[in-house]
Structures are given as C-alpha cells and as structure tokens.
Amino acid sequence: xxxxxxxxxxxxxxxxxxxxxxxxxxxxxxxxxxxxxxxxxxxxxxxxxxxxxxxxxxxxxxxxxxxxxxxxxxxxxxxxxxxxxxxxxxxxxxxxxxxxxxxxxxxxxxxxxxxxxxxxxxxxxxxxxxxxxxxxxxxxxxxxxxxxxxxxxxxxxxxxxxxxxxxxxxxxxxxxxxxxxxxxxxxxxxxxxxxxxxxxxxxxxxxxxxxxxxxxxxxxxxxxxxxxxx
Numbered sequence: 001x002x003x004x005x006x007x008x009x010x011x012x013x014x015x016x017x018x019x020x021x022x023x024x025x026x027x028x029x030x031x032x033x034x035x036x037x038x039x040x041x042x043x044x045x046x047x048x049x050x051x052x053x054x055x056x057x058x059x060x061x062x063x064x065x066x067x068x069x070x071x072x073x074x075x076x077x078x079x080x081x082x083x084x085x086x087x088x089x090x091x092x093x094x095x096x097x098x099x100x101x102x103x104x105x106x107x108x109x110x111x112x113x114x115x116x117x118x119x120x121x122x123x124x125x126x127x128x129x130x131x132x133x134x135x136x137x138x139x140x141x142x143x144x145x146x147x148x149x150x151x152x153x154x155x156x157x158x159x160x161x162x163x164x165x166x167x168x169x170x171x172x173x174x175x176x177x178x179x180x181x182x183x184x185x186x187x188x189x190x191x192x193x194x195x196x197x198x199x200x201x202x203x204x205x206x207x208x209x210x211x212x213x214x215x216x217x218x219x220x221x222x223x224x225x226x227x228x229x230x
Contacts, residue, residue, distance in 0.1 A: 004134045004229050007160070010043075011035030011223035012195040013057060015140060015162065020133045022046045022102035025070070026140055029059030035195045037224035040064055047102065050074035051142030052114040053081075053122025056195075062087055073105065077123030081116055094124055103132040108153055110144035112170070129153060136229065138162070139183065143192065146175035150182040159229065161185035161216075164192030165206055166199030173206045180214050188216045189227060 005019040012035050015026040025045040030036045033056070040060035048061050048070050058078070065072050065087040072082050072089045079091035092098055097106035107126040114122035128140040136159040143164055161183045164170035170192055171179060180188055188210065193201040207218040219227050 004136050005132055005138070006229075007138075007162070007189070007227045009189065009191060009221050009223055009225060009227075010038060013051075013143065013164065013192045014059070015191070016043065017130075017138070019130075019136075020102055024049060024102060025064065026128065027051055027057040027059065027142070028061055028064055029056045031060050032056075033059070033195065035223045041067065044068060045070040047100070048072045049105070049128055049140075050078055050082075051110065051128060051140070052112060052125035053078055053116035053120070054114065054143070055117045057143065058117065073100070075107065075114075075123040075126055077121055078114070078116070081120055081122070094126055097129075103130050105130050108139070108141075109147060109149055110142045111147050112143040112145070127153075129156065131156075136160070139185065141179070143170045146171050146179055148182075150179050154183040154185070158183055158185035160187045160189065160227070162189045162191055165190040165201050165203065166193035166195075167201065168198050170199075173201060173209075176206065177209055177213065180210050180216050184214070185216050187219060187227070187229070189219050189221060 008016040017024040026049045030040040076091040079089040106129045110125040110127045112125040114125040116122045127142045130138045139161045141163045165176040
C-alpha cells in the first residue's frame with residue numbers, strides 16, 4: 001500500500017515525516033524533552049530540518065546527524081554552526097526553496113527568536129513549506145506568532161498545517177484559530193503545547209472551535225502517534 005506521507009508527533013515540536021521513502025526529522029528535541037516517546041539514539045533520519053536555534057528545537061541534531069549521516073537543512077547561520085560540529089548541511093534562507101530528493105522545501109517567515117544554545121547568532125527563525133514529490137503541501141510553522149502573510153502561505157493550497165498553540169512563546173489558541181482561517185489547510189495538527197505547565201492548553205476545546213469556524217479537519221494526535229495521509 002503506497003502512502004503519500006506519514007507524520008509522527010514525537011512530542012513538543014519534534015516531528016518525524018516519512019515521504020517518498022525518505023525519513024525527515026524536524027526539530028529533534030529528544031534528550032531533555034519530557035513529552036518525547038523515543039530517545040535520540042532510537043530515531044532514524046535521512047534529513048534533519050531545523051527551524052531555529054533554540055535548544056528545544058535544535059536539540060539532538062548534532063548527535064543524530066553524526067550517528068545517521070543525515071544532512072541538516074536550516075538557515076545559513078545555523079547551517080554554518082552545525083558544519084563546524086562536523087554535520088553535513090544544506091543552507092537555505094527565508095523565502096528560498098530547493099528541490100531536495102524528498103521534495104521542494106521552502107523556508108517561510110516565522111515570528112520568533114533563534115539564538116543558539118551556546119549564545120551564537122542563529123539568524124532568523126523559519127517555518128517549513130514542503131511540496132512532496134506527490135504534490136502534497138505540508139506547512140510546519142515552527143515557533144511563531146500570528147502574521148498576516150500566513151494568508152499567502154495558505155494560497156499555496158495546503159494539505160496539512162502543523163502549528164503551535166501553546167501560547168507564551170508562540171501563538172496561543174486564539175491566534176492559532178486565526179492562523180487556520182488564513183492558512184485554510186485541509187488538515188491541521190496542533191503542537192508545542194502541554195510539554196510544560198507554562199504552555200498547557202485544552203486542545204479539545206481548541207479543536208471544537210476550529211471545527212466550528214473553519215473547514216479544516218483537526219487531528220489531535222498524542223506524542224508518539226501518527227497522522228497518515230491519505
């Protein structure tokens with residue numbers, strides 16, 4: 001049975017995406033992640049996508065890349081930092097896309113910070129817009145506040161949007177609902193909530209509002225669970 005893509009929420013903002021036979025890991029925060037269901041030495045990756053430099057996103061990128069030989073994809077500054085640590089990298093930047101073997105990946109805006117764990121400059125934070133080889137469009141927003149250009153991203157015709165709802169550091173439930181209205185995805189998965197008390201949210205209540213006010217289908221998967229499309 002051929003699956004277009006499978007997305008696993010590992011916990012917090014960490015995602016595993018399988019598409020076209022490639023294994024992608026997004027923001028692999030595992031070692032100190034109370035929500036993670038797997039350890040960093042248990043995951044496989046052909047590519048590691050890093051949205052920004054914060055420790056709860058760059059996480060175990062170096063260790064996983066060194067073990068698996070995966071190529072890390074991020075902005076130029078983070079890519080340079082990773083390269084110095086012996087990681088294979090492909091540097092991109094905001095608004096720029098590249099045809100990788102797994103699909104066309106474009107870095108989008110994200111309203112956030114990006115300092116690296118050792119205090120190095122991490123450039124601008126990004127979201128990820130992936131057009132798979134099956135022409136499915138997956139938007140993984142990364143850590144971000146609400147911004148009007150989400151409307152432009154929505155014009156791409158999104159199969160799936162993965163967005164934060166935790167508040168405090170990112171969009172909260174109200175702004176995330178507004179984001180869904182601008183992004184108009186077929187499917188939406190909330191992440192970056194309930195990892196810590198500070199970002200605790202009632203995802204069921206949020207899902208009810210999204211279902212009532214938009215056409216998007218909400219999938220409340222738990223850490224360790226998968227969304228399989230189609």
